[in-house]
Amino acid sequence: IVNSAILRRGNPLTWSKAKPFLSAVRTSGVKQFIAHYNRVKDVQTPKFFWGDELEYGIFSYNESINTYDLSINRGAQLLDELSKFESNLADLPYGCIWQPEYGSWMIETVPREPFNGYISSLLLTEKSMQLRRKRLHSHLLPNEIAPSITTFPLLGVKGLSHCALEGITNNISESSYLSDDVINPHPRFGALTQNIRMRRGRKVDINIPSESNSADSIHMDAMAFGMGSCCLQVTMQCSTENESRYLHDQLAIFAPIFLALSAATPMLRGKLAGTDTRWDAISQSVDDRTVAELGEHDANYLPDCEMVGGGIKRIHKSRYSSVSSYLSKPSSKDEEVAMRRLNDIDAGIDSSAFELLNSNPNIDETLASYIAHLFIRDPLVIFEDSIYLDDQAVLDHFENIQSTNWRTIRWKPPVLSVGLEAERRKRINDRKSIPFNVFNDQSDDNSASTDINSFGPGWRVEFRPLEIQLTDFENAAYTITIVLLARSLLAMGYNFYLPMSNLEENFRRSQLKDAVISEKFYVNRLSYDSNRIGEIHCPDDQDIMEMSINEIINGSEDKNHLGVIPALKSYLNALGCNKKTIDQLHKYLSLISDRASGKLPTAANWMRNYVKSHHHHDINKDDVSFETIKDLLKLCNDIGLGRADASSLVGDAYIEKLCKENCHETYLNTKIDKKIEKECKDSVDETLMSDEISRTSTYMRANDVILNN
Numbered sequence: 075i076v077n078s079a080i081l082r083r084g085n086p087l088t089w090s091k092a093k094p095f096l097s098a099v100r101t102s103g104v105k106q107f108i109a110h111y112n113r114v115k116d117v118q119t120p121k122f123f124w125g126d127e128l129e130y131g132i133f134s135y136n137e138s139i140n141t142y143d144l145s146i147n148r149g150a151q152l153l154d155e156l157s158k159f160e161s162n163l164a165d166l167p168y169g170c171i172w173q174p175e176y177g178s179w180m181i182e183t184v185p186r187e188p189f190n191g192y193i194s195s196l197l198l199t200e201k202s203m204q205l206r207r208k209r210l211h212s213h214l215l216p217n218e219i220a221p222s223i224t225t226f227p228l229l230g231v232k233g234l235s236h237c238a239l240e241g242i243t244n245n246i247s248e249s250s251y252l253s254d255d256v257i258n259p260h261p262r263f264g265a266l267t268q269n270i271r272m273r274r275g276r277k278v279d280i281n282i283p284s285e286s287n288s289a290d291s292i293h294m295d296a297m298a299f300g301m302g303s304c305c306l307q308v309t310m311q312c313s314t315e316n317e318s319r320y321l322h323d324q325l326a327i328f329a330p331i332f333l334a335l336s337a338a339t340p341m342l343r344g345k346l347a348g349t350d351t352r353w354d355a356i357s358q359s360v361d362d363r364t365v366a367e368l369g370e371h372d373a374n375y376l377p378d379c380e381m382v383g384g385g386i387k388r389i390h391k392s393r394y395s396s397v398s399s400y401l402s403k404p405s406s407k408d409e410e411v412a413m414r415r416l417n418d419i420d421a422g423i424d425s426s427a428f429e430l431l432n433s434n435p436n437i438d439e440t441l442a443s444y445i446a447h448l449f450i451r452d453p454l455v456i457f458e459d460s461i462y463l464d465d466q467a468v469l470d471h472f473e474n475i476q477s478t479n480w481r482t483i484r485w486k487p488p489v490l491s492v493g494l495e496a497e498r499r500k501r502i503n504d505r506k507s508i509p510f511n512v513f514n515d516q517s518d519d520n521s522a523s524t525d526i527n528s529f530g531p532g533w534r535v536e537f538r539p540l541e542i543q544l545t546d547f548e549n550a551a552y553t554i555t556i557v558l559l560a561r562s563l564l565a566m567g568y569n570f571y572l573p574m575s576n577l578e579e580n581f582r583r584s585q586l587k588d589a590v591i592s593e594k595f596y597v598n599r600l601s602y603d604s605n606r607i608g609e610i611h612c613p614d615d616q617d618i619m620e621m622s623i624n625e626i627i628n629g630s631e632d633k634n635h636l637g638v639i640p641a642l643k644s645y646l647n648a649l650g651c652n653k654k655t656i657d658q659l660h661k662y663l664s665l666i667s668d669r670a671s672g673k674l675p676t677a678a679n680w681m682r683n684y685v686k687s688h689h690h691h692d693i694n695k696d697d698v699s700f701e702t703i704k705d706l707l708k709l710c711n712d713i714g715l716g717r718a719d720a721s722s723l724v725g726d727a728y729i730e731k732l733c734k735e736n737c738h739e740t741y742l743n744t745k746i747d748k749k750i751e752k753e754c755k756d757s758v759d760e761t762l763m764s765d766e767i768s769r770t771s772t773y774m775r776a777n778d779v780i781l782n783n
Contacts, residue, residue, distance in 0.1 A: 075550045075661070078742060079279055082262075082457065082460075084261070084458065084459055084460065085261065085457060085458050085459075086262060086265035086273075086455045086456065086458075087263050087264075087274060087457070087458055088268070089263075089268065089269045089272035090267070090272075091458075092453075092456045093378075093380040093381070093628075094217070094220065095138050095456055095461050096380055096381060096452050096456075097293060097382075098433060098461070098462070099453045099456055099461065099471045099474065100382060100424070100449055100452070100453065100471075100475070101238075101426070101427075101430075102471040102474050102653070103428045103449065103453070103460075103466055103471035103474060104426075104427045104445070104449060104472070105465040106448075106463075106465045106468060106470070106471055106472040107431075107445055107469075107472045108420070108430065108431065108434050108437070109465055109466045110343075110433070110469055110472070110487065110490065110493050111434075111437060111487065112436055113346070113438055113493035113496050113497045114117075114315075114487055114488045114492060114496055114532075115275060115315060115492045116496070117315075117488050117492060117493070117532055117533070118313055118314050118497050118532075119311055119312070119313060119352070119488070119492075119531070119533060119717075121190070121191065121311075122190065122191030122310070122311060122313075122763065123189065123190055123191070123310075123517055123761070124187040124188060124308065124309060124529065124557055125184055125185055125187050125188045125308075125309055126184065126185070126199070126202075126203075126306060126307065126309075126549075126553050127182060127183070127184050127305075127307040127308075127309075128182070128183050128184075128203060128206060128222065128304075128463065128542060128549065129140045129175055129180060129181070129183075129305060129306075129542065130157050130178065130180065130182075130210060130213065130222060130304060130323055131144070131179055131180050131183055131206045131220065131221075131223070131226055131302070131304055132144075132148045132149065132152065132179050132180070132181070132218055132219075132220050133145060133179070133218065133219050133220070133221075134148075134215065134217050134218045134219075135217045135218075135704075136218075136234075136235065136410070138699060138703045138733075139233060139700060140700060141232070141233045141234075141347075141700035141701065141703055141723060142219065142226075142704055142706060142707050142708075142783070143228075143235050143643050144177070144178075144179040144226060144234070144236040144701065145179045145218055146166035146179055146236055146255050147178045147179075147213075147255070147259070147571055148178070148179055148218070148620075148622050149175060149177065149178050149179055149180045149258060149343070150174065150178065150258070152172070152181050152210070152213055152214075153172050153173070153696050154180055154212050155315055156170070156172040156181075156209060156210070156213055156741055157172055159207075159213070160172065160186070165394070167204060168185070168186065168187075168202065169185075169186035169187075170183050170184070170185065170186055170209055170700065171183065171184050171186055171267070172207045174258055174260060174585060175258065175296070175497055176257070176258055176263055176302060177257070177258060177298060177301070177302040178255060178256055178257060178259065178299065178303035178430060179226075179236075179256070179260050179302075179515050180258075180302065180304070181207045181210070181680055183210070185202050185206075185676075188311075189202075191760055191762045191763050192763075193646075193649065193651055193659075193762070193763060196554050196558070196659060197655070197658055197659070198384075198558065199550040199553050199554055200546050200547055200549075201438065203529070203549050203550055204546045204569045204732055205732065207526045207546060207714060207732060208609065208732050210676035210687050211715065211732070212260040213426070214456070216505050217535065219707060219708065219711040220545055220711065221544065221707055221710035221713075222299045222304065222542050222543065222549070222709040222710075222714050223291075223304065223338065223542070223544065223677075223707070223710055223713055224303050224304050224305065224338045224339045224352045224542055225303050225304070225339055225342065225355075225568075226302070226636075227292060227341040227342075227344065227698060227703050227707075227774070228343075228411060228698075228700070228703050229252070229299060229302060229342075229343060229704070230249075230251035230252055230294060230299065230343045230344070231247065231343060231344035232295075233700075234341065236252060236253055236255065237251060237252060237253060237263060237423035238250055238251055238252055238253050239253070241643045242481075243744060245268075246264050246267050246268045246295060246748065247267050247268070247271065247277075247295075247296040247298070248271065248277050248295075248563070249277070249278075249295050249296035249298075250295055251294065251295060251296065251299075251561065251733050252258040252296045252298055252299075253344070255628070256296075256298045256302065257297075258629035261715070262455055262610055263723065264754070265454070265455045266297070266360075266454055266478075267297045267298075267344065269298075269362075269454045269455065270297060270360055270362040270454060273279070273362040273364070273381070273452065273454070273557065274361065274362050274363060274364055275364055275365070276365075277295050277296075278293060278294075278295055278296055278297060278299075278358070278685070278749070279293075279358070280293065280294035280295065280299055280355055280358040280359055280360055281293055281294075281358070282342055282347050282348070282349055282354060282355055283347065283348035283349065284323060284346065284347060284696045285345075285346040285347060285348045285350055285587065285682075285696050286695075287338075287348075287696075290344050290346050290633055292342050292347055292357065293343075293734075294342065294358075294359070294600070296359070296361060297358075297359045299342070299353070299355055299359050299768040300315060300341070300355045300356030300357070300358065300359025300360060300394070301356060301359060301360065302358055303339070303352040303355070303540050303542055303601070305352070305538070305540060305664075306336070306540040306541070306542045306543070306544045306549050306552060306553065307536060307537065307538050307540065307576075308520070308536070308553050308556045308557065309486075309534050309535070309536040309537070310534060310535055310537075310557065311531055311532055311533065311534050311561050312532070312533045312534065312535065313533070314533060315403035315487075315533055316336075316402075317532035317533065317564055318485060318486075318535055319401045319402045319403055319441075319447075319535065320399045320402050320486065320563075320564070321535045321564060322397075322400075322402075322483050322535050323400045323401055323402050323484045323559065323561055324568065324570050324573065325483050325556075325559075325563075325578065325674065326396075326397045326400070326482060326483045326536055327571070327572055327577060328638075329396065329397070329482035329483060329537070329538075329539045329581070329582040329621060330482075330539070330577070330581040330583070330584035330595065331580070331583070331584070331626055331627070332537075332540055332552070332556070332582045333351055333353060333482075333539040333540070333585065334350075334351075334538055334584040334585075334588065334589040334593070334623060334676075335590055335623060335627070335666065335670060336539070336540045336541040336543065336552055336554075336584075336676070336677075337350035337351050337541060337585075337589065337676045337677065337679075338351075338352075338541035338542065338543060338544075338676065338677035338678050338680075338681070339351050339352040339355075339541060339592065339678060339743065340351075340357060340587075340681050340682040340685075341435075341681070341682075341685070341698055344697060344698055344703075345697055346682060346685065346696045346698065347587075347694040348586075348587055349585045349586060349587060350432075350585065350587050350588065350589060350678035350679070351541060351584070351585045351678070351696060353394075353539070353540060353585055356394050357391075357392040357394040357395055357481075358391055358392065358720065360392060360394050360480070361393065361394075362392075362393060362451075362452075362480075363392070364381075364385045364386070364388035364453065365383060365462050366387075367383070367385065367388060367389040368389075369388050371386065372726060374607075378530065381452055382424060382449070382450060382451065383424075383450065385448075387422075388422070388593075388745065389422055389450055390419075390420060390422060390531075393451055393479055393480060394479055394480040394481075395480075395481065395482075396481065396482045396578065396581040397481045397482055397483050398412060398419065398421035398422075398447060398574070399419075399421045399443060399444055399447060399482075399574065400416050400417055400440075400571070400574070400757055401437055401440060401441065401444050401485060402456075402607065402610050403440060403441065403444070404438070404440060404610055405610075407492040409609065409610040409611075410439075411609055412571075412610045412611055412612040413440055413612075415573065415612040416573055416574060416612045417443075417574055418573045418574055418575050418611070418625075419574045419575050419578060419697045421443075421447050422447060423443055423446035423447050423449075423450065424446050424447075424449040424450050424662045424677075426720065427445065427446040427449040428443065428446035429443055431445055431446055433475055443494070444485075448475050448476060448479045450735075451475060451478065451479060452473060452481065453471070453473070453474045454478050455478075456475075456643050458522045464626075464729070466493075469490045470588040473568030473643045478540070481537045481538065482536065482538050482581075482725060483535060483536065483537060484535070484536040485491070485534075485535060485536075486533070486534040486536060488530065488531065488532040488533060489529075489530035489531055490530075491529045491530045491728040492529045492530045492531070492532055494529075495529045504545040505731065511566050519532060520755065523765060527610065529637075532652075532774050535560070537556050537560075540552050541677070541678075543677055543714075544677055544710050544713050544714050544720070544723065545575070545720060545723070545724060546679075546714070547662075547665070547715055547724060547727050547728075547730050548665060548723075548724060550662060551663070551665040552666070553661045553664045555638075555642070555660065555662065555663060555666050556661075557657075557763075558645065558646070559638065559642065559662075561645070561763040562641060562642055562645040564700070565574060565645060566607065566608070566645070567607040568601055568602060568605065569598065569600065569601060569606040569607035569608070569610075569611055570597075570601045570602070571598055571607065571610065571611060571612060571613065572596055572597070572598055572613070572618065573612065573618075576596035576618060577596070579596065580586060580595045580596055580746065583595060587678075588676075588679060589623075590669065590670065590672070590676055590679075591622075591624075593622075593623075593628065593673040594620040594622055595622075596620055597618070597620070597621045597622060597626060597635070598613045598616055598617060598618060598624075599613065599616075599617045599619050599633075599635075600613055601635070601636075602635070602636045602641070609750060618780065619633065621635065623670045624670045624671045625637070625640065625669035627639055627666060628640070628667055628670055628671060639663050639666065639667045639670075642663060643656075643660070643663070646659060649762075661727060665725070666726075667723060674723065674724065674725055675722070675723065675727075677723070680723050681706065681710075682721065684706055684731055685698055685702055685706065688702040688705065688706075689703075690702045690705075691744070694757060695696075696700070713729070715732045716729045716730050716731035716732050717731060
């Protein structure tokens, strides 16, 4: 379900050698999408599956400077060790998959199998995350730690071994702060780094305001300052294309809210920042726009005919940004008008791509515009043995563009293998004049009745803004909340639509210091209005109001706004879950509620306060000392392992103490856990998260056994 990109072997072309092929690869990518969409447009994947991704950085203690540094090249070593370790445990019911990340000190992990639509799977989320943390820590060296934090606070600070050395040129990044050794040695990562720099025509230039003086920026100059960040991502499979497009839009509206709620990045390059999240640093770190595309060129700037738009057409955002347009498919002329009103910013589209897409009768204008927007970017990595491909049989060039458009929400069509199987089944049915149904194929072909999901995941939506948290309890709480939010949205058809310009402003505010308690955000007053259920509607100005995150999450009687947490609790009650299950889930929802109200701090606020109160910190400076970071990182690591008190961060939630010795065991390794498992199986395990709950007063609840969308 998560379906992270597999890093292919091969030789990526340098930018100068890739440029003659940019246009061909872009055109091929559009054609590949069209061919694939024609195959999968009718595919249905009614079984709900979902998964999460966690990223970790590995840090080693350096006694000579009395602080932690990056464990350079440990990511690849641990990937090899942990992958072999997992293969020896393949017979156990639960496991992990380990994957490379951008930084040579980083590693990513996902569950071996996706979670299903039963409520009980939500109760396994924290255990899955604990298992992954334990297995990682069981393979660390004695001087290493792996706290689940977004960024290494001392990245690029002079005096550490990963920093650039005077007189030595870093040919890939040309950074003045970082050695190229921080980049994962796989050729793709170095090529990405170098080609972004070459395309933009200058070094990466990142500027984030410092805490004490917004005019005094924290300067960084390499992709690693952004892509060296860790995060939490959640991917969910929908039943149909239309469901996935609706969910994409609704979750896009919640992206800035949950970015602020999960804020965990108060420091960059050894200084306290005036922002709380990683997002803008990453956005600037991969910004490949030329000065002309930024709108800063003069009349003497010459176009480059090999690059998209000649390298001079204005592009308003970095490749790493919030979504720029909604995707739901209008079902009437009124909805088409509403969609145009909602998409009220200049997202930009590639006209050639749009013409190809729009000429296909199966592709509606909204989808054509959405995909054409992806193709305002050039492919950044082209492998020399993968240029001219059969566009009817592969998706390589489409995925090349799609995977380097890093948005808060990523819409994912079914994988290639699903499309090819759907096409095969349709051919069989066409020969027998049987209407095509990808699940109830009536042919006598043995594989035709096989669940399409056995060929891979279907329509998916990836929720990407979440910052990683210090404990598995917190990461589970955010994950569970997003999964329940997605299912309740599909069940109830809530309409949170806002004009894209309002959403852009919400996203800007979400990154500010303590945004969760100090900022207000635009909200559609009619979000929970039963008269607007399931339709594309653009609210008028009087129906748009500003609300605090507390009001958005916990509700407001004064403003007649239900709130996310009350809506989710109502959804759980409607599913018919028993009290013990609801009580288990409420402890996770309570964390989100308390963060929204300010009762509990965000990780960013907690870390900032720790630094300021540390005896080695000079309160008159933004600079953070080596000793302070040493103590902070050790505490963060201990909190994640349940060895230190986390009550100031998570309240009265229980953080289980994790031991390396238990890393071979599966999730349910204590008497308490087994008791919970039995209770789930006795009464809750068979409750599915259903989307068939009554959407209007005339709808009857159809099924109380699944989490139906």
